Amino acid sequence: MASIPKTLGDYAVLPIQLPQPQSIAHLPPATHFLYVRRNAPKIATADDGRSLFISNVPVDSTEEHFRALFASLVGPGRFESISFEEERRRQRKKGGGSDSDDDDSESDFEDFDAVMPRQASSLADLQSRKRKREGGEKDEAEEGRRTAINALRKQSQLPASWPQSLHRSGSTAVALFADPKSVDIVLKAVAKLHKALASSQQYPAWPSLPSSSLGAPWLAGHNRLAYPNREELRESVDAFFALFNFQEAEAAELARRMRNVPDEDGFVTVSRGTTGGAGRGVAARQQEAALARAKQLAKQERQRQDMTNFYRFQLRERKKEEQLELQRKFQEDRKRVDAMREKRGKFRPEA
Template identity: 85%
Template sequence: MASIPKSLGDYAVLPVQLPQPQSIAHLPPATHFLYVRRNAPKIATADDDRSLFIANAPVDSTEEHFRALFGSLVGPGRFESISFEEERRRQRKQAAGGDDFDDDSESDFEGFDTAAPRRAASLSDLQSRKRKREGGDKEDREESRRSAMNALRQQSQLPATWPQSLRRSGGTAVALFADAKSVEIVLKAVAKLHKASAQQYPAWPSASLGAPWLAGHNRMNYPNREDLRESVDAFFALFNQQEAEAAELARRLRNVPDEDGFVTVTRGTTGGASRGGAARQQEAALARAKQLAKQERQRQDMTNFYRFQLRERKKEEQLELQRKFQEDRKRVAAMREKRGKFKPEA
């Protein structure tokens, strides 16, 4: 068996033994490697001296798993909490107002409101920007409305279909300990593990994956019909409410200029032969006329674009002049002949 390196760069290698399923109990247990170092973020915080940065966290990691792992290494009472990569990214987005985007992350739709229609979302964003400029005189009513919407949104969520959500493979986490001395003790305990045999590596707590995890998924794929009906009803109630609010907001914003003097362009109602329909027909006819004029200008511009086209045009003009000259000669000859035969009466 190849020797395990004690460190990789700034990271100390922490080997752990994964639980062995009963189906392959005759095989040696698998070893998973965690990589730990002192936490040194780009923006320093007050807890950096008592925290560890952990890389290559297992996909089923939870706070209880790491609490049991570090408890087996250095004893209970030193580990406080842990924040995983997804949680830190969510906190950064909330701190940045929801505009932060991590290029290394996968698509994250946790903050996306799937029940919000596109028109309602755009108009709500416009209304929020105008409310910030106008002041906070309607904050109380808006806060109560937002609370009701959040309650309805939570009720509209479909039942979960997995017993436990998995994390991204090779994810990171930041473990917080009681003090800086606890971090030193953990790093020393990790260094001592490489002097022991593989049988003495700390064991990862009981796995939540495997056959029980899939069996739980199979059971949760068939939720109670009443719970499912309530979620669907709440979803459509939220959808219809947001659509109604968007229509009302569009009606109020149609002819109301903002503080800069601009009027928000919104989609009007369609009512047969209404003003909106007639205006749209006139705009379509005008756009069609502009398109035809543009095509005619392009055709004229391309008429004498090449040299051979100029030669052909000059040749055609010369032939046309020759034809007209011959016609004029014939006309003059006919007039002369007619004049010569004229004999006035005596």
């Protein structure tokens, strides 16, 4: 058996033996390599000292897998939790785009927000920023509105079509331990493991959990979940359209109330109304679009003219072309004069 390197750069190599499916039980078991090091993110946090950065996690990894793995290495009670790459990405988006710490915040429904009314989301963001500037707290009506929207959003979620979500191949995770000493013990256990492998050649076994079975059971579960109950599906679709219509009507009411409200600089945004009929508004929008298009074309033409004689070689080429054009016109005029002379014949003045 080929020797396994103890380290790879800053990472310690942790080999594990994956469970062998019964369909290929006659083949030798597969070996997977985890790469671990102390967590050192660019933006430091209070838990960096007791966390471990893990790379190349298996695609079906769960918290139960790593809890059992570290328990077999250093004993139970030291591993606390783990956050995978997808979860950390969602938390970063949630922290940057939401002002709520609830688990049911609006940022948890990213795919749902992509199909919501565009005007509703824009006006909601504007109102949220204005509330933050004014330092106002959420009243009971606002809290009730958010609770109702989150309830509708939960109800509008379609049933899951996969029994388990898989991680991206080669993804990462951050394992959190009870204290910094536990991280040292884990790294020492990984180093001792390589010494034991030299004699026993036995890799730590990756825990086999019934809830994370892949292969045929995983595909069979997907085939079963791909056809949900019609009543549940109808309730989800009805809740989605109810929420869509609710936010659309709310956006129209909010736009009406904010039409003549001055902003922080004291300016009032004047919106074009439809007092003179719908046709006048349509014609005005078409005229504005035509003017904007004409301005864009004029700007592009000015840019093209400014760049015509910008470089020295362009000036030389232009002068050469002008000289050739003058020579060509001179030859044409000379031929024209010769032709006129031949046509008139020899001139003989009278005696």
